[in-house]
Amino acid sequence: MASVRRTAGALAAVLTATLVSAACSSSSGGVPQRASSPSAASSAGFPLTLTDDEGVAVTLNAVPRRIVTFAPADTEIVFALGLGSRLVGVSYHQFDDFPPRAKGIPAVGGPNTAPSIERVVALHPDILLATAGGQDWKARLRQVGVPVFTTNATSFDDALKDIDTLGTILGAGSAAHRLTASMAARADSISRTLAGEPAVSCFLDLGGLYTVGPHDFPFDLLKRAGCDPVTTGASTSYPQWQKDELVQENPSVYLFTSDSGDTVKGIEGDRQLSSIAAVRDGRVFSVDSDLISRPGPRLVLGIEALARDLHPALFAGSG
C-alpha cells in the first residue's frame, strides 16, 4: 500500500512537472498568458472581506495566486473559471478526478476527511476552499495563517450563488458571471421544455435506501428535472427509506447514484420491490453521482441526465 501511494505521489510529481514545463514552453512561444489577464483586471476589489457559509469572515489582501481545494466541486469551479494554473493542491485524486488535469496536482488529503495540515502549509496557499464540516482542521489551518473559505450549497440556485462568490474571491468575477449565466440559461431551457408536463413520481437511492429529503442537496435537481420525489415529506436530513414505504408510494422511476453500490439487475431482481411501477416498467436508472452531488459547473449536465431518464419522450436525442 505504502509503495503504491509513493509511486502515485511520484507520478503526480512527474505529471505536475510536465504540465508546468508545458505551460512555460507554450507561454514562451508567444501565446498570451491566460491566467495573468483576469487577475490584473480584477485586483481592484481587494482587500476583500466575505463571510462564508459557516459564518467565518475571511479577509484577503490580494487576488489569491495559490489555491488549494478540499472539495471536488471547488476543483471543478476553479478550472471552469480558467484558474487551473493557480491550483496548487487538491484533496485526493480519487475524488478530484475532473477535469483530468486535476489528477496532476498534488493531493493534500487521503480517503479520510481531514487534509494533512503540513502538506497544505508546505504549498503556502493564499486560500483553501472547502465544503461544510471539519471544524478542527479548519481552525488549525487558520491558526497557522491559511485562510479557509467554506461553501455549502443546498440547491441549484445556491450553487450558482456560490460560484459567483468564489469568482469574486478569486478575482475572476466576470468569468464566474458568464459561467453561472450559461448554467442558468440551460436550466431554464429544461424548465421550458417541461412546462405543462406533469411531474413523474421518483425515488433517488443514494445506497442502502438512503435518500434525499426536501432540504438535502440533489433534491432540488430532481424537481428541476420534472420529478416529484416520493420523499418530499421526509422530516430528517438524508433519511433512510423502508421498502414497505417504497411499495406503498409506488414511484414511477427508480434512480440510483453510480456510487451507491446498486445495480439495475439487483433492484429489478429484488422480489420485495417487484410490485413497484418503476421496476415493472423497467424504469430503473443509474445516475452519475459526480454530476448531481458536486455543486459545481457540471450540475446542468446532471439535471439534463435526470430529465432524460424521467421524460425520455421530451428529451430524446439531446444526450
Place this chain on the structure above:
Amino acid sequence: MLSPRHRRLVLPALVALLLTSIVAGLAVGAVPISPLSSLRLVLWRLHLGPRPPGVPQTTEVILFQLRLPRVMLAVVVGAGLAAAGAVFQALFRNAMADPAIIGVSSGAALGAIVVILSGAGAAAGGFGVSAAAFVAALATALVVYRLARLGPAVQVATLLLAGVAVAAIISALMSLLMTFSGEQIRSIYFWLLGGLADASWRSVETAAPLVLGGVAFAVWSASDLNVTVLGEERAAQLGLEVERFKRRMLAVGALLTAAAVSVAGVIGFVGLMTPHILRLIVGADHRRLMPASVLGGASLMVLADLAARSVVPPVEIPVGVVTALLGGPFFLYLLRRERKVAGAGA
C-alpha cells in the same frame, strides 16, 4: 538483566534514544524536512546558532507550530503512560497492569467526555477536562483495585476480569453518550481512538505540569514501591504505612493517566510494554526502573506517532492503532509466559 556495570549505561543510552527519536520525529512527516536543517532551526530558535540559510518560512511553521508541539506532546503522553504503568504494576504486584487494560484510561476518557458534552469543559478550560478525567480515573482505579484484590496479592485473572468488566461498563456508558451527542460525536471518537493529530502548544501546557509532577512523585516514591512489591506484610514490617501509601500511589497513577488521556485520548499498551521491557534490562529496582520507563515511554510514543503519520502519507493512522498492533501481540506473549510460570509453580 545486565551486569551492574552495564546497567549504569542504560539511562544515558535512553536519554540518547529519546533525543534521537525527537529529532527523527521533527524530520519525518508528510512534508520531508532534513534532520540537519530541523536540528539547526531548533538551535537557532534556542539562540544557539544562526538561522540556517535557504530554509523557507513554511518549514518554520511546520516545524514549530505543527511538528514540535506534537513531538513534545508525544514525549509527555508517553512518559505519563509509562510511569503510570510502572506505578500500577508495582501496586497490583502484577506485570499485566496497564492504565488501559485495567480500565483507568477509559474511566479518564469518560470523565473528560461528560465534562465536554455537558458544556462545562468550555467554562473550566483544559484543566477542567483534566480534572474530570482525573476524578473518573481515580474512581475507576479504586473500583478495579477493590474488585481485583482477594487476598494478599492481586491475581492476574481477577485483575484482568475486573478490568474487562469495568471497561465494558464504561464503554457502554460512552456508547450511550454517543447516541445523544449529535454533532459532537466526532470528538467522542477522538477519545476512543486516541491520537496526537490535534496537538498544540496549549495541550502540551495542559498536560506537561501534571505529568511532570506525577513523574517526580513516582520517582521520589521509588524505594517505597520496591518495598510494596515485597508484599504488604513485609512492607508493614519495614515500617511503611501500606494502605495510605497505596491510596496515594493509586492517585498518582490516576493523575498520570488522566493527564495523558485528557490531551491524547485512550492509547493502550505503552504503559504495559515500557516498564516490562525495561524491567528485563535494568531489573525491578524502581529507583532505576521508574526513570528508565519515563524515558523509554517517551521515546516509544514519539516513534509510534512518527510511524502513525508517515507510513501512508498524507493519511494518518490513529497512533492507538500502532501501539495496539505492537503491544497486543506482546501482551498475549506475556499472558502465555505468565501462565506457563504459574503452571510450573503449581
